[in-house]
Amino acid sequence: MSTATATSVKLTAEQESENARINAENERLRKQARTKHTISLTLSYIALVLVTFLMVFPLIIVVIVSFTPNAVTQTWPPKVIPSAWTLDNYTSLFSRLPIGRELLNTIVFAGAVTIISVFFDSLAAYGLSRVDFKGRGILLAVLIATMMIPGMALLIPVYKLLGSMGLVNSYLGIIIPRMADVGGIFLLRQFFISIPKDLDNAARIDGAGEFRIFAQIILPNAVPAILTVGMFNFMGNWNDLLWPLIMTSKPETRTITAGLAMLTGHGSSVTPYGVVMAGALISALPLLIVFFFVQKRFVEGIAMTGMK
Amino acid sequence: MTTATSQSEAHEVAKENKKAIQARNLRTGILFTAPALIVLAIFVFYPAIQTFITSLTDGRINSNARRPAKFIGFKNYVTLFQSADFWTDVKNTLVYAVLYAPIVVIVALAFALLLNRKDLKFVGFFRTCMFLPFVISLTVAAIAWQFILSPSLGLIPYWVSLLGGPSHLDLLGTRETSMATIVFITVWKNFGYFMVIFLAGLQGISAELYEAASLDGASAWQKFRYITLPALRPTFNYVVIFGLIGSFQVFDQVFILTSGGPARSTETIVYRIYTEAFGNGKLGYASALSYVLLIMTLIVGLIQLYTNNKHEKEEIA
Numbered sequence: 001m002s003t004a005t006a007t008s009v010k011l012t013a014e015q016e017s018e019n020a021r022i023n024a025e026n027e028r029l030r031k032q033a034r035t036k037h038t039i040s041l042t043l044s045y046i047a048l049v050l051v052t053f054l055m056v057f058p059l060i061i062v063v064i065v066s067f068t069p070n071a072v073t074q075t076w077p078p079k080v081i082p083s084a085w086t087l088d089n090y091t092s093l094f095s096r097l098p099i100g101r102e103l104l105n106t107i108v109f110a111g112a113v114t115i116i117s118v119f120f121d122s123l124a125a126y127g128l129s130r131v132d133f134k135g136r137g138i139l140l141a142v143l144i145a146t147m148m149i150p151g152m153a154l155l156i157p158v159y160k161l162l163g164s165m166g167l168v169n170s171y172l173g174i175i176i177p178r179m180a181d182v183g184g185i186f187l188l189r190q191f192f193i194s195i196p197k198d199l200d201n202a203a204r205i206d207g208a209g210e211f212r213i214f215a216q217i218i219l220p221n222a223v224p225a226i227l228t229v230g231m232f233n234f235m236g237n238w239n240d241l242l243w244p245l246i247m248t249s250k251p252e253t254r255t256i257t258a259g260l261a262m263l264t265g266h267g268s269s270v271t272p273y274g275v276v277m278a279g280a281l282i283s284a285l286p287l288l289i290v291f292f293f294v295q296k297r298f299v300e301g302i303a304m305t306g307m308k
Numbered sequence: 309m310t311t312a313t314s315q316s317e318a319h320e321v322a323k324e325n326k327k328a329i330q331a332r333n334l335r336t337g338i339l340f341t342a343p344a345l346i347v348l349a350i351f352v353f354y355p356a357i358q359t360f361i362t363s364l365t366d367g368r369i370n371s372n373a374r375r376p377a378k379f380i381g382f383k384n385y386v387t388l389f390q391s392a393d394f395w396t397d398v399k400n401t402l403v404y405a406v407l408y409a410p411i412v413v414i415v416a417l418a419f420a421l422l423l424n425r426k427d428l429k430f431v432g433f434f435r436t437c438m439f440l441p442f443v444i445s446l447t448v449a450a451i452a453w454q455f456i457l458s459p460s461l462g463l464i465p466y467w468v469s470l471l472g473g474p475s476h477l478d479l480l481g482t483r484e485t486s487m488a489t490i491v492f493i494t495v496w497k498n499f500g501y502f503m504v505i506f507l508a509g510l511q512g513i514s515a516e517l518y519e520a521a522s523l524d525g526a527s528a529w530q531k532f533r534y535i536t537l538p539a540l541r542p543t544f545n546y547v548v549i550f551g552l553i554g555s556f557q558v559f560d561q562v563f564i565l566t567s568g569g570p571a572r573s574t575e576t577i578v579y580r581i582y583t584e585a586f587g588n589g590k591l592g593y594a595s596a597l598s599y600v601l602l603i604m605t606l607i608v609g610l611i612q613l614y615t616n617n618k619h620e621k622e623e624i625a
Contacts, residue, residue, distance in 0.1 A: 037427075044422050051419065052437040055496070058452035059440065061463070065455065077466050120344040127340030133333040139341065146348065148605045149356055150557055152578045153598030156362065156585055157355035177351035180344035210336050239445030241560045246586065257445050264451060264564055273455055280448040291443045295436065302501065303508030 062284075066090070066277035073273050089274035096275065097259050098251050099282060106255040107286075108171060109244070110237040113178045118230045120180045122222070125188035126214045130200065147182050152242070159246060174247050174255075178237065184229040191225035191304070192218055228301025231294055238287050256283040356602075363595035369585075377592065384596035393572065393580075394597075400487065401576045401604075405555040407491045413547055416499045417540075420506035421532075435507070439500035449497045450564035454480070457489065480565055483573040490561050490574055502547050509543035510536070549612045556605050577601045 061080075065073055066089050068082040093099060128136060158177055159168070167173030199221070200213045208216070219226070237243075244255040251259070260279045263271045291298070363384055367377030388394045419438060423431050441449055456462050459478040469475040479489045513536065521531050559578040562568055568575030568583070577597060585594035 041425070041427060044425060044428065048419075048422060048428075048434050052434055055437050055441055055500070058449070058456055058496075059444070061456055062448070062452045074461060076460065078461055078463050080463065120347065124341045124344035127337045131333050131337040131340060133337030134330065135334075136337065143348075145606070146352055148553060148602070148609045149352065150578065150598065150601050150605060152557070152559065152581045153359050153595075153602055154352060154355040156591055156595065156598075157358035158351055160358075161350075161355065177347070180347040182348070185344060210340070214340070235443060239447070241445070241447050241563070242582070257447050260445075260447055260451070261564065264447075264454075273461070276451055277455070280451050284444045284448045287443060287445075288440075299435070299439065299504050302504050 062277045062280050065274055066281050068274055070272040070274045086274075089272070089278040092272075093275045093278045093282070096271070097263070097279065099256070099259075099279070101251060102254055102256040102259045103282070103286070105171075105248075105253055106238055106257070106283075109174050109255055110234050112171075112175045113237045114230050114233040116175070116179045117181055117184060117233055118226060121184035121229060122188050122219065122226060123214070124180070124185045125192050126218055128185070129189045129192040130213075130218070131210070143182050143185065147186075155242070155246060162247065169248055169250050169253050171253060174244060174253065178243075181233070184233065187229055188222065188225055191222050195221050224297055224301050225304065227294060227297055228304070231290075231298045231301070234290070235287060259283075359595045359598050362591055363599050365592045367591040367595075369589040369591055380592070384592050385600075387593070388596055388600065393575075396572050397575055397577045397580045397597075398600075398604075400572075400574065401556060401558070401578075401601075403487060404491060404558055404576060405552055407488065408494055408555045408558075409548060409551040411491065412495045412499050412502060412551055413544070415495060416502035416547070417506050419499070420503045420510055421536075423503070423507060424510045435500075435504070438503060441497045442501045444497075446494075446497065446560035447564055449493060450561050453493045453496075454565055481570055483570050486566055486570060486574045490558075490565060493565070494558070494561055502551070505543055505547060506540065509540045513539045545612070545616050549609070552608050552612070553605055556601065556608070577604075 064080070064082065067085050067087070069084050069086045069088065072082045072084050127133075128140060162168050162173045162177070165173075167176070195218060199217050203213050203217055238255075239257055240255075241257050241261055244253075244258040245261060248254045248258065254262075256279075260276070260283050263276050263279055362377070364379060364381060365377035366380050366384075422428075423434060456464050457479050459465050459476040459481065464479075465475075465477040468477050479485045517535050518531055521535060526534070557578055558576050559582065562574050562576055562579045563582070566574040568579050578601065581594045581597045581601070584590045584597065
């Protein structure tokens with residue numbers, strides 16, 4: 001009896017030491033995993049901080065140089081934080097370019113294009129997603145092919161066409177050809193397809209016409225997609241260089257991005273960096289402000305574009 | 309007898325109804341698509357045909373005598389294919405695309421994976437910062453980098469010289485590095501956009517899949533290879549096609565940063581079209597170049613569509 005107890009006690013002792021060993025091993029593994037996790041998390045943070053710095057650094061330099069006297073900018077070695085500050089670049093910029101006018105032109109151009117093309121694109125997207133008409137498939141295929149035509153290939157004939165209409169150097173001339181875009185039509189179509197059909201069928205039974213279904217059912221349900229297409233349109237036209245550069249040769253209709261390009265190498269190579277940076281900042285600021293307001297929904301909308 | 313007639317009558321009525329519905333649908337379809345289609349017809353389809361016709365002529369602008377363009381058949385294309393500069397432009401465009409598209413996709417995916425970590429803080433802040441360059445214009449981005457890389461004023465050449473590298477390093481003005489630098493700047497500007505798309509794709513993958521794989525003892529690489537990548541397939545297709553088609557259109561960066569130089573090392577097809585048409589006034593020649601680019605883009609687009617379909621079929625099978 002006592003021997004049995006002794007054996008069992010001995011066994012338990014053995015088991016205990018075994019358990020302790022397993023526990024220690026587990027603890028060691030857990031620690032190892034925790035260390036590994038800490039290391040990988042730290043490395044992730046380091047990579048993210050470095051890249052974030054790389055992303056914003058050029059933009060910070062634009063801001064700094066725009067407030068630096070040109071004599072200071074042109075000294076070697078360069079410094080991140082300059083030894084003196086000035087507003088001269090901005091006064092010089094305003095005397096070189098009609099900035100106010102160019103900003104107004106850009107707002108009119110990008111704004112009008114955005115509003116009209118989002119409307120036309122969503123109408124077309126409705127037709128291509130909700131109405132089952134003959135020839136729809138062919139139409140879709142033609143539109144997909146259109147997306148692959150390089151814009152540059154169309155520039156010369158469009159320029160001639162506008163010239164024959166007397167629309168070169170006018171607001172209408174830069175706005176009208178942009179009133180529809182295939183990318184926007186597709187994105188909206190993709191989104192409209194995902195809206196349940198029951199909604200419009202119910203309205204149809206109640207006697208609603210197609211345009212009322214479009215305006216009162218589809219559009220309110222597609223706000224994120226419309227916002228995204230609108231923001232893309234606004235950004236694309238605000239930032240566009242070649243189109244306004246070629247279609248407008250006078251400051252009365254030139255946009256700010258085209259005006260900015262005039263300051264760099266092409267046109268006048270003598271523009272000091274400070275002035276160019278001031279122009280760059282003023283041209284980007286309105287768009288950045290708009291972006292911060294719609295940021296969350298815009299990013300969500302873009303996320304949607306990659307999914308089918 | 310009467311029932312048969314009424315049946316066929318009912319059939320007729322149904323047919324009529326179907327026809328009426330079809331006619332109404334066609335009318336509605338045309339009405340809704342008309343505004344966009346009219347704009348596209350005038351400013352895309354018609355100019356596309358016009359460009360092709362011009363490419364078969366010796367049309368010029370700024371010629372003193374306003375003589376009409378003469379039809380010369382495919383002579384522009386022949387001249388084009390025989391010119392060494394044209395093949396340099398094609399090579400440069402392909403080099404740019406082959407460098408840019410994979411790099412932007414890999415960088416975007418890498419940072420999407422990083423930002424997808426559940427234990428990470430400040431995700432929104434990092435995401436916004438990485439997305440920021442996508443919002444500004446290529447013009448502003450190019451101006452900023454031009455200054456930072458300037459061999460006589462820039463911080464980067466200065467830092468390189470401090471680290472024992474060559475002094476007054478001129479990355480944009482050296483033939484061997486100019487194109488790679490333009491690729492780098494464009495990746496810097498655009499990867500945030502693709503990253504956001506990947507991030508959404510990643511968040512759509514069920515966590516249970518990863519848990520099950522962990523229980524089966526799958527390694528991190530195996531999970532990535534057999535769960536993450538297949539789930540991201542549609543996202544990949546979208547990103548690659550837009551990355552490639554976009555990279556054939558590269559212009560703004562070249563225009564601001566290098567004007568195609570040094571020694572044509574960054575001269576892409578679109579930049580050449582611009583200089584031929586708006587610099588030299590050779591409209592016929594520039595139009596022929598446009599069509600070569602159009603066909604290159606179509607080929608890439610079709611290959612992409614074909615491989616997508618093949619993959620989809622394989623997945624179904």
